[in-house]
Structures are given as C-alpha cells and as structure tokens.
Amino acid sequence: MIANKGRRDITAGMFHNDEGFGFDFGVGVTMILGLTTTPSGTVLPVLRTGDSLQATRLEVRPSLLSRGQVITVTMLIDGDEKPVELLRAPLVDVKVVSEVPRASSYDSALEVMANQGPWAFAAPARAVLALTRRP
8 A cells, every 4th residue: 555645746756767666575476456546536556567577576656646645556476474575665855654554454355355256365465655745
C-alpha cells in the first residue's frame, strides 16, 4: 500500500532521475493479482516486475500521487512471508515513512481472495509506504 497522507499532490516530476519506488519481497513475485486506487478517478501507477527486475522485486514507476490517494497492490508470491524491504523512494522534498500496517486492515480482504480461487494463502507480505510532501 502506498498512501499520500500529505495536503498536496506529489507529481511524477518529483521523482529524482525518473526512478520509481523499489520493493523487495525476499521471495519470488509470481504475479500481480490486482491494483486499486482510492479515491476513484486518481491515477493508477505503472508496475514492473519479472524479466527486467530480479524475481523478488516490484517497481512502482513515477506518476502523480494525489493528496489522500491510497494505492493497493495485491500479489501472489512464491514462498514464506518475509519482511518487505523498501529499496528506494527517490522523492524530492517528500517525507517517506515505511511501516507495517495493522493486521485487521488486511484480514477481511485476504479471506475474500482466498475464497475466490484455488490458491493457498499464508500470511500476506505487508508493507505501507506513507508519503507527506514537505512545505
């Protein structure tokens, strides 16, 4: 989950050297199952994984992050849960906080997903990236 908790938008131009967020899950990323953003009408970022990156990594390309926007990425990973490592967040004049979310916010979504397919789910890899643009 990536959330802009600040009072102002974060533009794609604020990403240094046109580099996006980088995450390492410590286990193989098999596929991206879903990408959502709230509130409705906000821009969905482009995600990269697979051939051009190590199999354990996910890159979120630079894009507009509107104030109050929350981006949620749901992935299928191959292996046991490991801490998600934020490799880079190259934002200019933006405070970046990486934290582990409360379990309750994910439990109901995990149950719904588990009932919709033939997958076996263990505890999900959880990470939250909260962003606030500096004045």
